[in-house]
Amino acid sequence: MYDIIIIGAGPGGYEMAERAGHKGQKVLLIEKQHLGGVCLNWGCIPTKTLLNSAKHYVHAKEAPEFGVTTGDVSFDLSKAMAWKQEVIETLRGGVAAMMKRSKVDVVFGEATLLGSRRVQVEETVYEGENVVIATGGSPFVPPIPGADQPHVMTSKEILSVETMPTSLVVIGGGVIGVEFASFFSSLGVTVDVIEMLDEIIPFMDDQQAAAFRKALKGKVDFNLGCRVTAIEGHDVKYTTPAGEEKSINADIVLMSVGRAPNLKDMGFEAAGLDFDRRGIKTDDQQRTNLPNVYAIGDVTGKSQLAHSATRMGEVALNTILGKQDRFRTNAIPWAVYSMPEIAGCGMTEAEAKAAGHTVETASLPLIMSGRFLAENGKRGPGSVKVVKDADTDVLLGVHMFGGICSEIIWGVAAMIEAELRVTDVQEIIFPHPTVGEVIRSAMFQF
Amino acid sequence: MYDIIIIGAGPGGYEMAERAGHKGQKVLLIEKQHLGGVCLNWGCIPTKTLLNSAKHYVHAKEAPEFGVTTGDVSFDLSKAMAWKQEVIETLRGGVAAMMKRSKVDVVFGEATLLGSRRVQVEETVYEGENVVIATGGSPFVPPIPGADQPHVMTSKEILSVETMPTSLVVIGGGVIGVEFASFFSSLGVTVDVIEMLDEIIPFMDDQQAAAFRKALKGKVDFNLGCRVTAIEGHDVKYTTPAGEEKSINADIVLMSVGRAPNLKDMGFEAAGLDFDRRGIKTDDQQRTNLPNVYAIGDVTGKSQLAHSATRMGEVALNTILGKQDRFRTNAIPWAVYSMPEIAGCGMTEAEAKAAGHTVETASLPLIMSGRFLAENGKRGPGSVKVVKDADTDVLLGVHMFGGICSEIIWGVAAMIEAELRVTDVQEIIFPHPTVGEVIRSAMFQF
Numbered sequence: 001m002y003d004i005i006i007i008g009a010g011p012g013g014y015e016m017a018e019r020a021g022h023k024g025q026k027v028l029l030i031e032k033q034h035l036g037g038v039c040l041n042w043g044c045i046p047t048k049t050l051l052n053s054a055k056h057y058v059h060a061k062e063a064p065e066f067g068v069t070t071g072d073v074s075f076d077l078s079k080a081m082a083w084k085q086e087v088i089e090t091l092r093g094g095v096a097a098m099m100k101r102s103k104v105d106v107v108f109g110e111a112t113l114l115g116s117r118r119v120q121v122e123e124t125v126y127e128g129e130n131v132v133i134a135t136g137g138s139p140f141v142p143p144i145p146g147a148d149q150p151h152v153m154t155s156k157e158i159l160s161v162e163t164m165p166t167s168l169v170v171i172g173g174g175v176i177g178v179e180f181a182s183f184f185s186s187l188g189v190t191v192d193v194i195e196m197l198d199e200i201i202p203f204m205d206d207q208q209a210a211a212f213r214k215a216l217k218g219k220v221d222f223n224l225g226c227r228v229t230a231i232e233g234h235d236v237k238y239t240t241p242a243g244e245e246k247s248i249n250a251d252i253v254l255m256s257v258g259r260a261p262n263l264k265d266m267g268f269e270a271a272g273l274d275f276d277r278r279g280i281k282t283d284d285q286q287r288t289n290l291p292n293v294y295a296i297g298d299v300t301g302k303s304q305l306a307h308s309a310t311r312m313g314e315v316a317l318n319t320i321l322g323k324q325d326r327f328r329t330n331a332i333p334w335a336v337y338s339m340p341e342i343a344g345c346g347m348t349e350a351e352a353k354a355a356g357h358t359v360e361t362a363s364l365p366l367i368m369s370g371r372f373l374a375e376n377g378k379r380g381p382g383s384v385k386v387v388k389d390a391d392t393d394v395l396l397g398v399h400m401f402g403g404i405c406s407e408i409i410w411g412v413a414a415m416i417e418a419e420l421r422v423t424d425v426q427e428i429i430f431p432h433p434t435v436g437e438v439i440r441s442a443m444f445q446f
Numbered sequence: 447m448y449d450i451i452i453i454g455a456g457p458g459g460y461e462m463a464e465r466a467g468h469k470g471q472k473v474l475l476i477e478k479q480h481l482g483g484v485c486l487n488w489g490c491i492p493t494k495t496l497l498n499s500a501k502h503y504v505h506a507k508e509a510p511e512f513g514v515t516t517g518d519v520s521f522d523l524s525k526a527m528a529w530k531q532e533v534i535e536t537l538r539g540g541v542a543a544m545m546k547r548s549k550v551d552v553v554f555g556e557a558t559l560l561g562s563r564r565v566q567v568e569e570t571v572y573e574g575e576n577v578v579i580a581t582g583g584s585p586f587v588p589p590i591p592g593a594d595q596p597h598v599m600t601s602k603e604i605l606s607v608e609t610m611p612t613s614l615v616v617i618g619g620g621v622i623g624v625e626f627a628s629f630f631s632s633l634g635v636t637v638d639v640i641e642m643l644d645e646i647i648p649f650m651d652d653q654q655a656a657a658f659r660k661a662l663k664g665k666v667d668f669n670l671g672c673r674v675t676a677i678e679g680h681d682v683k684y685t686t687p688a689g690e691e692k693s694i695n696a697d698i699v700l701m702s703v704g705r706a707p708n709l710k711d712m713g714f715e716a717a718g719l720d721f722d723r724r725g726i727k728t729d730d731q732q733r734t735n736l737p738n739v740y741a742i743g744d745v746t747g748k749s750q751l752a753h754s755a756t757r758m759g760e761v762a763l764n765t766i767l768g769k770q771d772r773f774r775t776n777a778i779p780w781a782v783y784s785m786p787e788i789a790g791c792g793m794t795e796a797e798a799k800a801a802g803h804t805v806e807t808a809s810l811p812l813i814m815s816g817r818f819l820a821e822n823g824k825r826g827p828g829s830v831k832v833v834k835d836a837d838t839d840v841l842l843g844v845h846m847f848g849g850i851c852s853e854i855i856w857g858v859a860a861m862i863e864a865e866l867r868v869t870d871v872q873e874i875i876f877p878h879p880t881v882g883e884v885i886r887s888a889m890f891q892f
Contacts, residue, residue, distance in 0.1 A: 019890060060506045063503070069520050083511065373536060410876045410882045412857075415864075418866065427760075
């Protein structure tokens with residue numbers, strides 16, 4: 001009898017297993033394929049590793065501007081892929097070692113939920129006081145004619161492409177679409193993004209989204225408000241907002257219109273679990289409708305981010321251990337690992353207005369930072385936008401793009417969680433010279 | 447009659463002038479040489495610009511590891527220096543424009559303090575309700591025989607060196623010494639650091655300092671506990687801890703043993719200002735002993751950091767405007783822009799123990815971060831150390847080295863200022879995959 005059985009070893013499942021083991025719980029972790037889940041094997045980590053290679057390429061290309069001569073610079077896809085594979089395998093080994101250290105039992109195989117306390121893997125039935133469903137999600141492929149051709153790929157297949165394409169069409173301008181558009185375009189590939197909505201990345205500040213697209217002008221063509229109707233051979237057919245029928249030819253088509261929770265073939269329906277196509281229903285403590293059964297991560301449909309999954313796992317664990325906790329969504333930072341990067345935390349101006357706040361904002365370009373200028377040159381794109389409640393002065397959100405803002409944004413989560421007002425933040429000292437201090441400077445614009 | 451007269455246009459003076467002008471104060475800013483002070487002209491900004499060039503060199507050299515091939519990589523010092531100069535001039539222009547926007551009058555010349563409300567520049571006497579002394583500091587050159595030779599330089603002269611040396615001896619292993627050691631060694635220069643104390647960078651965590659030195663093994667030789675006795679021609683003579691007399695030959699010698707406040711020839715003594723060789727005495731609101739006279743930044747000897755100077759200026763301004771404020775020193779982040787970078791905020795383990803806390807610490811290597819691995823390779827050095835009060839669980843400090851931790855550390859200032867406990871931080875969501883999330887992971891080691 002285990003204390004906790006966790007189905008799925010992504011960043012929700014394996015982190016929860018580690019923390020539970022650290023606290024002395026007897027834990028079983030079930031994984032159908034690889035430790036680390038989508039994030040480590042086919043998501044965050046491989047994309048960031050490839051983007052690092054692309055950044056080295058871009059930096060080597062721009063190096064003469066800063067006094068470094070390099071000769072011809074070229075990108076070796078197979079070497080970059082080999083390094084990506086090495087990173088994945090190193091990290092997988094790291095997760096395995098972590099499970100061992102935390103005395104977590106790991107079983108590989110497909111799990112079936114038999115009820116509140118029983119899970120079957122092949123012929124074996126495991127029993128646990130608590131069961132945690134962390135089965136994640138998968139790329140959603142819409143029923144577009146021609147989407148089943150081999151050169152139409154999801155993020156999973158494109159991560160193993162063996163030859164550099166000369167052209168790419170990305171269907172869907174969300175986080176995944178923008179990251180791959182940035183990666184391939186930085187290496188000289190002609191890239192078109194086709195997005196059904198009026199703007200890319202739905203949770204990004206509107207003005208920054210427009211400025212970001214402008215920064216990629218000449219590298220990526222963004223076709224907004226356009227609906228793909230069919231993929232005929234290598235021609236992607238779409239309808240423009242004006243109703244025109246157009247077509248773009250591409251070596252590879254990336255399908256990145258969204259992700260769907262993994263809910264099938266695991267006995268959820270038979271066990272009486274409450275879910276719909278958006279995910280398993282959970283309360284603020286990640287409880288499902290079944291007693292002692294929790295769900296965390298992408299499969300809940302609450303927040304499709306690795307760090308949200310981890311946090312949901314911690315909330316579930318605290319709940320199991322009788323410690324009060326709650327999954328809060330007001331201060332979840334997010335990042336897009338494009339070039340330039342994009343990051344945000346808290347509400348955008350639009351979200352704050354929609355939530356009924358009297359909103360005041362302040363913006364500054366990152367070029368205000370001496371370090372940013374030194375590292376990015378005079379035309380380096382990027383900005384910070386601070387959103388506050390005008391009545392209470394409370395900080396509601398910070399949104400950025402440019403430089404390595406993915407590493408800067410986390411402090412905003414601390415500020416929002418601590419419910420700081422802008423006048424409080426003005427008294428906090430930021431280090432100089434950094435890019436991050438533009439957040440503080442922006443607050444002095446109010 | 448001005449509301450505020452500020453002497454010195456460094457990051458203390460010009461930021462205060464801007465904020466005061468923004469609030470409608472009539473401000474005069476007096477500068478004897480260049481807007482931006484040491485930080486912009488001979489300190490933070492030029493060093494970071496040159497380090498950026500060196501980073502491009504190092505990245506181009508390591509690029510093959512990540513799948514990017516280049517021709518021969520070489521460093522063109524004159525081009526790097528030209529870019530450095532362009533950055534300086536751009537930022538100087540930025541400060542001038544900022545002063546204009548804030549309606550700050552700027553006068554160039556040497557200032558003499560005539561009393562509480564009067565400052566003379568050449569033949570003109572200016573009157574102000576308040577006077578702020580922000581005259582900064584200068585490199586301290588100890589009276590070592592031979593230190594007056596032209597190849598013995600301070601950080602100011604070495605920033606304009608025209609030929610790349612083949613060897614460099616750095617006297618003094620503080621922040622400035624370590625940054626230049628890192629810069630020149632990364633470009634292939636043989637570098638020796640001679641430090642009188644037992645360890646480099648006094649406010650760095652001991653274990654991390656040792657690990658940092660190890661990471662630079664083969665590039666920089668650190669000679670600790672050694673006292674320089676003379677510089678005979680190009681031979682730097684020193685005594686080891688065991689009493690041995692040794693000598694290192696070097697093209698250039700950098701003298702970086704510390705900085706002293708600028709106090710001379712400005713009428714401070716005649717005006718009756720209370721100061722000693724460590725600086726002008728100030729209270730928590732930056733008041734001096736003279737009514738309506740404030741002092742901020744390096745000249746106070748309180749904290750030799752650009753962002754501390756800026757904050758002291760804000761405190762002085764708030765005090766002048768009747769708003770309660772206080773210069774607090776418990777959460778001042780700092781960074782060393784070496785390769786790898788070093789950063790910290792709050793107390794080190796040693797400082798916390800000395801302050802009487804029951805201390806508990808947790809450390810993790812940065813290689814725990816998938817992103818760090820992807821970007822730095824398997825041998826990338828770096829770690830995070832978290833210091834907490836064991837009785838109250840309150841976070842006291844975070845210390846890091848590795849990667850671009852200078853951009854990550856700021857959030858720690860927010861957490862310490864908000865007086866968060868470690869259990870509070872455990873509930874804050876950090877974005878994945880980032881290097882910064884190792885701070886959070888370390889907190890789960892308690």
